[in-house]
Amino acid sequence: MPPAITVDRVSQLFAGANGAPDALALDTVSLEIGRGEFVCLLGPSGCGKSTLLNIIGGLIAPTSGTVTVGATPVRGPLPRDVAFVFQESTLLPWYTVLENFRVSLEFQERRNGWREHAMTALSSVGMQGFAGFYPSQLSIGMKQRINLARGIALDTGILLMDEPFAALDEQTRLVLGEDLSVLLARTGKTIVFVTHSLSEAVMLADTIVVMTARPGKVKSVIAVAEPHPRSPDFMLQPRFSEVRNQCYELLRDEIRVTVDAMREARDARPS
Amino acid sequence: MQSVAAKPPSAAAIRWWTIAGLVLLWEAAARLLGDPAFVAPPSLVLRTLPELLGDPKVVAALGTALLEIVTAFILAVIAGAIVGIAIGLTTLGRRTFYPFVLLLFGLPQVVVLPLVILIFGLGPASRIAFGFTHGVLPIMVTTITGMRSVSPLLISSARSQGATQAQMLRHIIFPTMIATVFTGLRLAMSLTLLGVVLAELFVSTNGIGNYTQIFAETFKPGKLYGLILVLAVTAVALNEIVALVEARFSRWKQS
Amino acid sequence: MLAQAKVERRLTALSHLIQLAVIVAAVGAWAFLTSAHAINPLFLPAPLAVLKALVHLVGSRGFWGAVGVTTFTTAVAYAIAASAGIVLGFFIGRSPTLTAAYRPVLAGLFAIPLTLFFPLFVVMFGLGPASKIAFGALYGFFPIVLNTIAGFSGIDRLFLRSAQSQGATRAQTLRHIFLPGAWPVVLAGLRIGFFITFASVLGGETLSSAAGVGYSIAHEGDLLDSPPMFAWIAIVLTVTVLLNLALTVLEKRAVRSS
Numbered sequence: 001m002p003p004a005i006t007v008d009r010v011s012q013l014f015a016g017a018n019g020a021p022d023a024l025a026l027d028t029v030s031l032e033i034g035r036g037e038f039v040c041l042l043g044p045s046g047c048g049k050s051t052l053l054n055i056i057g058g059l060i061a062p063t064s065g066t067v068t069v070g071a072t073p074v075r076g077p078l079p080r081d082v083a084f085v086f087q088e089s090t091l092l093p094w095y096t097v098l099e100n101f102r103v104s105l106e107f108q109e110r111r112n113g114w115r116e117h118a119m120t121a122l123s124s125v126g127m128q129g130f131a132g133f134y135p136s137q138l139s140i141g142m143k144q145r146i147n148l149a150r151g152i153a154l155d156t157g158i159l160l161m162d163e164p165f166a167a168l169d170e171q172t173r174l175v176l177g178e179d180l181s182v183l184l185a186r187t188g189k190t191i192v193f194v195t196h197s198l199s200e201a202v203m204l205a206d207t208i209v210v211m212t213a214r215p216g217k218v219k220s221v222i223a224v225a226e227p228h229p230r231s232p233d234f235m236l237q238p239r240f241s242e243v244r245n246q247c248y249e250l251l252r253d254e255i256r257v258t259v260d261a262m263r264e265a266r267d268a269r270p271s
Numbered sequence: 272m273q274s275v276a277a278k279p280p281s282a283a284a285i286r287w288w289t290i291a292g293l294v295l296l297w298e299a300a301a302r303l304l305g306d307p308a309f310v311a312p313p314s315l316v317l318r319t320l321p322e323l324l325g326d327p328k329v330v331a332a333l334g335t336a337l338l339e340i341v342t343a344f345i346l347a348v349i350a351g352a353i354v355g356i357a358i359g360l361t362t363l364g365r366r367t368f369y370p371f372v373l374l375l376f377g378l379p380q381v382v383v384l385p386l387v388i389l390i391f392g393l394g395p396a397s398r399i400a401f402g403f404t405h406g407v408l409p410i411m412v413t414t415i416t417g418m419r420s421v422s423p424l425l426i427s428s429a430r431s432q433g434a435t436q437a438q439m440l441r442h443i444i445f446p447t448m449i450a451t452v453f454t455g456l457r458l459a460m461s462l463t464l465l466g467v468v469l470a471e472l473f474v475s476t477n478g479i480g481n482y483t484q485i486f487a488e489t490f491k492p493g494k495l496y497g498l499i500l501v502l503a504v505t506a507v508a509l510n511e512i513v514a515l516v517e518a519r520f521s522r523w524k525q526s
Numbered sequence: 527m528l529a530q531a532k533v534e535r536r537l538t539a540l541s542h543l544i545q546l547a548v549i550v551a552a553v554g555a556w557a558f559l560t561s562a563h564a565i566n567p568l569f570l571p572a573p574l575a576v577l578k579a580l581v582h583l584v585g586s587r588g589f590w591g592a593v594g595v596t597t598f599t600t601a602v603a604y605a606i607a608a609s610a611g612i613v614l615g616f617f618i619g620r621s622p623t624l625t626a627a628y629r630p631v632l633a634g635l636f637a638i639p640l641t642l643f644f645p646l647f648v649v650m651f652g653l654g655p656a657s658k659i660a661f662g663a664l665y666g667f668f669p670i671v672l673n674t675i676a677g678f679s680g681i682d683r684l685f686l687r688s689a690q691s692q693g694a695t696r697a698q699t700l701r702h703i704f705l706p707g708a709w710p711v712v713l714a715g716l717r718i719g720f721f722i723t724f725a726s727v728l729g730g731e732t733l734s735s736a737a738g739v740g741y742s743i744a745h746e747g748d749l750l751d752s753p754p755m756f757a758w759i760a761i762v763l764t765v766t767v768l769l770n771l772a773l774t775v776l777e778k779r780a781v782r783s784s
Binding site: 054057058059077079080082083084086088090092093094095103104106107108109134135136154 | 424425427428429430431432433434438442443446450522523524
């Protein structure tokens with residue numbers, strides 16, 4: 001069975017604005033992600049993990065290299081195969097929650113039975129009571145839950161998530177992480193999840209891709225052998241700490257490099 | 272532990288007591304110090320109101336002014352929104368034309384009032400034109416700046432869901448534009464009011480300007496004050512209506 | 527993607543080019559329409575006629591007299607508006623209760639066309655500068671007081687509590703937190719207030735006056751003499767633009783150095 005996603009030597013160069021030098025965000029990244037696998041992209045800020053996610057999802061075209069989803073080369077968004085969940089809620093503020101689902105499913109050209117579909121997705125995250133609310137009436141945690149529900153409702157084989165829980169408090173994060181694990185076990189979706197939280201990565205992922213500081217390269221790929229759905233008790237096991245420590249050692253130097261680079265940039269800037 | 276002092280007066284109480292105090296001061300000062308040819312106490316103003324509003328010609332002048340304001344406002348909103356959207360749609364358009372708009376917005380339009388009267392005559396047309404030029408600019412400014420606020424994240428999200436350009440226009444760009452036009456609505460009403468009132472007062476041969484002159488020259492301060500009061504109340508009412516309309520359309524913004 | 531920066535630069539250059547073209551086209555259209563007698567010269571006199579009138583105007587004594595009256599009126603009106611606005615704004619803005627009490631009233635009043643009250647000022651103070659000073663001061667007072675209230679009431683309570691916990695005296699709190707925090711907003715209010723006072727004075731002079739720039743413009747309109755009227759308008763608009771530039775620069779400098 002072909003892998004769900006193949007990333008083949010992808011590099012990304014961003015043009016410098018207003019005389020700034022060009023920036024190499026990703027340097028020859030290659031990955032293979034299997035069907036039903038939960039992969040975490042873990043790395044320091046600015047290492048290009050969000051860029052890589054956007055490239056996989058067809059929102060950005062890479063400067064060089066190719067991405068293949070299933071058997072199709074990626075040349076643009078794939079609304080039927082790939083769904084995004086962003087860090088901030090991308091619910092349209094002028095529509096109610098339910099109307100948002102209708103519009104998203106309409107984009108996907110799925111008009112029949114959209115209401116039941118939407119309500120089912122909302123129920124799976126416990127938000128069915130808020131279908132008639134406007135986003136501004138909801139808390140950040142609730143909005144992100146609904147964001148997630150919408151990603152699920154789109155019924156794609158692949159879910160790309162860019163630090164979806166970063167703006168949430170610890171408890172909500174844990175709960176939603178659990179929900180995600182259950183979802184994966186039940187639906188067999190392929191999930192690519194960007195984070196810079198070590199615990200989150202180890203808790204959720206089957207495979208952790210540790211990236212270097214900018215320009216981003218794959219530093220190491222670590223497997224986490226624990227079946228989904230994972231119980232919160234997994235965090236108490238020694239295996240969890242081992243993997244976590246392993247990731248920390250790999251990351252520590254990259255974080256240091258990133259911080260030093262930031263200091264350099266700050267000192268070099270004319271005041 | 273909270274101190275057991277007397278509860279401080281509420282903001283609303285302070286406000287209304289101050290207003291009441293000022294009105295009383297006006298009454299007293301007008302009666303004791305004011306020349307009755309020029310100054311009218313509030314009691315006199317209220318007493319002459321029925322007589323003022325009973326005069327059909329005065330009412331006609333008020334009605335014409337109201338019509339001019341509403342017409343100028345509607346024209347300003349439509350024209351301002353269309354031009355503002357056209358300018359703000361592209362980065363080139365915005366960079367090229369927004370500076371012109373801002374420049375015009377900062378000018379004292381009153382200096383072209385005599386010219387507007389020359390061109391449009393002494394009737395309602397000049398009042399509508401002058402109100403229009405006042406109200407159209409804030410709509411353009413808020414629309415142009417608002418177009419920039421189309422969230423790139425929402426666009427990315429819609430793209431990833433397979434939205435076409437037309438769908439993005441309808442579900443993201445258009446609602447953003449409408450929202451920004453609405454933020455300029457209240458200011459546009461204030462300024463339209465200003466333009467129409469200026470033009471009305473300038474032309475003293477008919478309309479409101481005629482009656483302010485008559486009441487002043489025949490030493491009827493009660494009627495003069497009364498006329499102004501009616502207009503001021505109308506202005507407040509119009510502002511409130513616009514605010515209500517804006518609130519009704521911005522229900523999703525509450526937080 | 528590498529062309530991003532180049533596209534950016536080209537866009538700015540193109541926008542400037544179009545702006546220049548628009549201005550040239552406007553002036554060209556003006557010259558063409560007037561020379562082809564396509565428009566009533568009363569509504570739009572020929573550019574040369576306006577230029578001649580402008581030169582003649584600036585040399586005349588009446589010009590400087592009018593400018594003097596308007597300048598004096600604006601200066602006095604603004605001084606009153608600024609002092610009253612800042613003092614009142616300070617006392618109201620410092621107290622949350624007073625802010626809640628008076629800000630809505632002041633904002634509401636500012637939204638109505640205060641020009642309505644101008645005939646009252648004429649009745650009380652006559653056709654001379656006094657009525658325009660009163661009117662200009664009244665109108666300019668509002669943005670200043672509203673911005674001053676906003677400036678002082680908008681100081682984050684967190685800063686005040688932090689200063690309090692560090693043992694700052696009232697004078698120190700005033701000097702190090704209130705003033706620097708409120709300063710930019712107050713300055714913006716002073717700038718807006720100036721232009722509103724200026725426009726109000728001009729408006730008052732146009733409506734009912736015996737002297738001043740506004741009166742001159744209305745007078746030329748009465749005489750159906752367009753070239754000098756246009757000359758006056760051009761002068762006022764140019765002065766306004768220059769003043770706006772100057773005040774904006776001053777405001778930026780004052781904010782930065784505080």
